[in-house]
Amino acid sequence: MAEPFDPAAYVPIAATAVGLQIAPTDLGEVIGAFAVLARVAGPVMAFSVPEDIVAASFVPEEVTAA
């Protein structure tokens, strides 16, 4: 069984991965903000979207003759 998600552990590691230096004075607030987003993401991720639904259609650039 997976460990419960811990934003306090995730935030510093993920920040390093994307090159963000979070000031120690900000860390608590960022963890709090991420915890809110994680709570918000719960019902979104739990929502079963049919596999044939794609997020967005990619349209290549059209090239016209100069």
Add this chain to the structure above:
Amino acid sequence: MTTGTGLRALAASVRGGHRSATEVTREALDRIAAGNGALNAFTAVTEQRAMAAAAAVDAARAAGRDPGPLAGVPFAVKNLYDVAGLATIAGSKIDRDRAPATRDAALIRRLTQAGAILVGALNMDEYAFGFSTENTHYGATKNPHDPTRIAGGSSGGSAAAVAASLVPLALGSDTNGSIRVPAAMCGVFGLRPTHGRLSRVGMRLFAASLDVGGPFGRSVDDVALAYDSLQGPDPEDPGCANRVPQPVLPELRRGIDGVRIAIAAGHFASQGVPEVFAAVERVAAALGASQRIEVPAAGVARAAAMIVTSVEGAELHLPDLIAKAADFDPKVRARFLAGALIPGAWYSHAQRFRRWYCQQVAALFRTVDVILAPATPYPAFPVGQAMMEIGGNKLPAAGHLGVFTQPLSFAGLPALSAPVAGASPLPLGVQIVAAPWREDLVMRVAAAAEALGIVATATPVPF
């Protein structure tokens, strides 16, 4: 001589030579000088430019040329719009150091081509990430109906300036409700057009897949006139649909016979104070609407909108978050930093959910034409208030303001926030919503409600 208080009457008086654009502009600048101190709506006043533009309008008229449908109408813009000669600050300290814009944003150009006169730039939440316009760098914008309270946001300066009649027209932007929320709280009309309807060239974006520019005004007619001048494709903006303008002004007097109007139930009938739901019911009753419909998975849509917004906003500002995080507004910094850490699977799933959701919403509009919903869960609260208690739940006072706007903009729908008449002591708004590209239906229903006296600016002030 043309009489009345709206933009059409004002422009007609300038076009007809009864008033000069110079006189009208001078009066607007004087009102801003006298009234802005108490509201903190403006962050820049473009007096020199405005007087030169007004003189040009007067000269055009004197030479026998038509100065346009908005001749001499003063307007101002949220300070995320490029204004030639000004740094586009978007409510930030960081962007104060950017080079001044070399040309106006596309929507400013369209209004000025119609004869309107730009008089300044307006306060907002930093990078549009907020619903209250309590900006750490530039101060809070105050609500003209009670200066101890917020104006709403993020286009709070735009709504407050129009509500206080400092200008009769303003532009804002709406990602998750940033036009509709402040319009409701300040008691004016604010239109979020269909996503992709208007050009965003020269606007500092927040979350590109959600952002839309739009007008604030003191009547349905004013908003329609401005909106019609703003429409049209823009080859410079790949996000702007290649659609010919579909003017709504000629539609306003068509009435609502045959228009199927429903009241949003479920998600849109809880999580707010009773007064906001009562206000929607009053509007529905006046329009003869009693059908109730449920927007499927609206709560999930709001959650997905938060994920998408956080990721797109953070990505846009990632270089500054890495290099100068300390210069962000502290209220915004933590949210941007958290957004930068969201796993890709959350974002991708939120966008796939969005596609499914848009299909469900489209199906809904096969059975109804227009949906009514509250604009905000409560009226304006005191500046500085952090939490709000609703039904025994303590919620972030500003963060919860998007509960009824976010699920609708997530599907790209056009929506007008209209001030409900008699909502006292503070203004409340109703959202009038239609299927994508059907601003005509939104504005027809709004015009009918206005004619019935059930929606109206809270304190009409002759301009």
